[in-house]
Amino acid sequence: MKAEVSRTLRAFLIELALYAVLVTGYFFLVLHFLSGWLQNLHLHHVKLYALIAIALIIGQAVVLESVTTWLLRLLRGRSE
Amino acid sequence: MFFPISGAHISPIYLVIIGFLIGVMGGFFGVGGSFIAGPALRAVGLDWNFAVGTDLAHIVGKSVVAAKRHRALGNVDLRLGFIMAIGTMGGAEVGAQLIQMLKRADNVNLVVSVVSIAIYVSISSFMIWEAWRTLLFQKRRRPRSKVPGTAAKQDESSFSHRTEAIQSLRLWPMISLPTSGVRAISLWVIILVSFIGGLFSGFLGGGAGYIRMPMMVYVLGIPTHLAVGTDLFEIIISASYGTFSHALKGNVDILIALVMNTGAAIGAQIGAISTQYFAGPKIRLAFVPLPLIGAAIVIYTMWTGHKI
Numbered sequence: 001m002k003a004e005v006s007r008t009l010r011a012f013l014i015e016l017a018l019y020a021v022l023v024t025g026y027f028f029l030v031l032h033f034l035s036g037w038l039q040n041l042h043l044h045h046v047k048l049y050a051l052i053a054i055a056l057i058i059g060q061a062v063v064l065e066s067v068t069t070w071l072l073r074l075l076r077g078r079s080e
Numbered sequence: 081m082f083f084p085i086s087g088a089h090i091s092p093i094y095l096v097i098i099g100f101l102i103g104v105m106g107g108f109f110g111v112g113g114s115f116i117a118g119p120a121l122r123a124v125g126l127d128w129n130f131a132v133g134t135d136l137a138h139i140v141g142k143s144v145v146a147a148k149r150h151r152a153l154g155n156v157d158l159r160l161g162f163i164m165a166i167g168t169m170g171g172a173e174v175g176a177q178l179i180q181m182l183k184r185a186d187n188v189n190l191v192v193s194v195v196s197i198a199i200y201v202s203i204s205s206f207m208i209w210e211a212w213r214t215l216l217f218q219k220r221r222r223p224r225s226k227v228p229g230t231a232a233k234q235d236e237s238s239f240s241h242r243t244e245a246i247q248s249l250r251l252w253p254m255i256s257l258p259t260s261g262v263r264a265i266s267l268w269v270i271i272l273v274s275f276i277g278g279l280f281s282g283f284l285g286g287g288a289g290y291i292r293m294p295m296m297v298y299v300l301g302i303p304t305h306l307a308v309g310t311d312l313f314e315i316i317i318s319a320s321y322g323t324f325s326h327a328l329k330g331n332v333d334i335l336i337a338l339v340m341n342t343g344a345a346i347g348a349q350i351g352a353i354s355t356q357y358f359a360g361p362k363i364r365l366a367f368v369p370l371p372l373i374g375a376a377i378v379i380y381t382m383w384t385g386h387k388i
Contacts, residue, residue, distance in 0.1 A: 016346070023342045027081075027092055035335055039084040042330065050327030053334040054320050057137050060338055061144035064345035068145075072349070 015071045022067065086130045086333035094124060095336060099138065099343030106344070107146040107351020109308060109367050111293065112139040112315055114286025115374035121336070133331030139287055139319040141341035146348035147312040153356065155309030157259040160270065160302070164310070165317040167274030168281065168292075172318060175282020193382050196284050200375035203294055204368045210298070211365040218361070243301035260302045260310075273299050278318065287315045290371045297364065304363050305355055 041049040081092045098120045102113035114135050121131040150156050182188040251266035277292035289311050296307035326332050355363060 019346055023096070026342065027339065031335060031338065035084055038334060042085050046328055046330065049334075050324050050332075053137060053327050053332055053337075054140065054323055056334055057141040057323070057337055057341060058144055058316075058320075060341055061141040061345065062148070064342065065145045065148045065349070068346050068349050069149075 011072075015068070018071055019068065081339075083333050083335050085335060086126060086134070088124070088126050088130075088333070088336070090124050090126070090336065092339050095339045096343035099142070099340035100347040101343075102138075102340075103142050103145070103344030103347025103349075104351040104354075105347075105370070106139075106142050106289075106312065107149065107348040108354050109289070109293065109351075109363070109370060111289035111311075111370060112143070112287030112319065114139065115290070115370075115377060117340075118286070119377055126333075126336070129329075129331040130333050130336075133323070133326030133329070134333045134336050135286070136319050136322045136326055137332050137334055137337035138340045138344065140316060140323055141337065142344035142348050143287075143312045143315040143319060145341075145345045146352050147309065147316060149349050149352035150305075150309030150312060150355075153305075153309070153352065155305045155352075155355070156313050157257055157302070157306055157310045158313070159255075160257050160260060160300075161310045161313040161317075163255075163267065163270050164274035164277075164292075164314045167271040168278035168314060168318040169321055171275040171278020171280075172282035172322070173278075174275075175279045175284075178279075178283055192284065193378050196378050197375045199280065199284070199291065200371035200378075203291060203371045204375075207294055207364050208368045211361045211368070214361040215365070240301070243298060246299055247301055257302075260300075260306050262301055265300065270300060274314070281318065281322075287319055289315060290367075290374065293367070294364070304361075308355060308363070309352075 038049070038052070041052060082089055098117065102117050105111060105113050105116075112135075117135040117138060118128075118131050121134060122128060126134070147156060179188060179192070182191050246269060247262065247265050249266050249269065251268050253267050254264045255267050255270075256262065256264055273295045274292070277288050277295065280291050281288035292314070293307050293311045296302045296311060297304055300307075302310065323332060327334075358366070
């Protein structure tokens with residue numbers, strides 16, 4: 001039981017480290033390029049901004065869910 | 081990091097940590113976590129209108145992640161979720177209209193504060209009483225298997241005799257919810273429950289999961305794990321509607337929500353997976369402090385006149 005817990009914890013910490021690297025890259029690349037465009041939409045095309053905001057948050061959530069599931073499977077699969 | 085839409089300077093690490101914490105809570109309890117996210121955004125200087133709108137957008141993203149995970153675990157009743165979304169949106173509109181009426185009468189802050197404290201404290205008191213009674217009853221009756229994910233998913237409630245009475249109401253049309261194990265229940269009861277949830281969402285703000293999740297368990301008789309997963313699925317629809325409405329009014333900084341969502345994605349997965357290791361009454365008992373935190377924030381605001 002203890003071995004299983006420590007294996008899960010180890011896998012989780014590795015996942016967290018990998019995820020942190022991916023997220024940092026995401027901040028600097030994607031958000032940096034999107035901010036100007038989104039600000040312009042927010043000021044001049046508010047209806048389009050509202051639609052794109054929902055699409056972006058749902059799209060990002062789906063992608064992140066897939067990434068975290070993939071990381072979990074990869075690490076758990078390797079450790080078990 | 082500078083967020084040009086709201087004009088705020090906020091540390092992305094702070095946003096990721098807040099997102100992570102709310103994600104864990106949301107995945108485990110099926111709530112949006114607006115009673116913490118709103119004040120947390122306000123605490124770093126975001127205007128209230130942006131805090132409310134951005135929080136709703138973040139709730140959509142977090143709920144997508146947690147609901148997907150719950151769906152993979154078999155904890156989402158899609159039929160129930162779609163029916164409830166209709167009632168929730170209707171209730172949210174009525175709640176918003178009530179707020180407008182109170183605004184015109186110039187006593188919105190006092191009425192909303194008093195109602196919210198009464199609701200939060202009542203939910204917590206009832207749930208602590210019911211979950212405690214159920215756990216005591218289970219302890220006296222028999223020892224249970226401790227295999228995670230099997231016995232943990234079996235659910236019981238000391239309120240079940242009342243739930244059965246509600247399910248036996250013959251108000252046409254009757255529908256069945258096979259995923260939730262409900263043989264027949266009146267459509268109107270489901271609509272009423274979701275309408276009340278939506279009413280509180282429109283009246284008190286946020287996703288109102290703190291009232292909808294307990295009502296799904298005690299009134300509709302949905303097992304706790306399914307109530308958590310289905311509530312999250314339903315929140316995706318109702319919070320998207322709220323986000324769109326707030327975005328049109330210029331109250332959503334989507335960049336902040338996207339950053340928060342990176343933390344929430346991993347937190348929501350952890351929260352959702354954790355539900356497999358806890359029995360229904362234990363999840364309900366652990367839920368008790370959440371509405372009380374909401375009540376404490378409102379009391380603090382009323383007492384000091386400051387917003388957190």
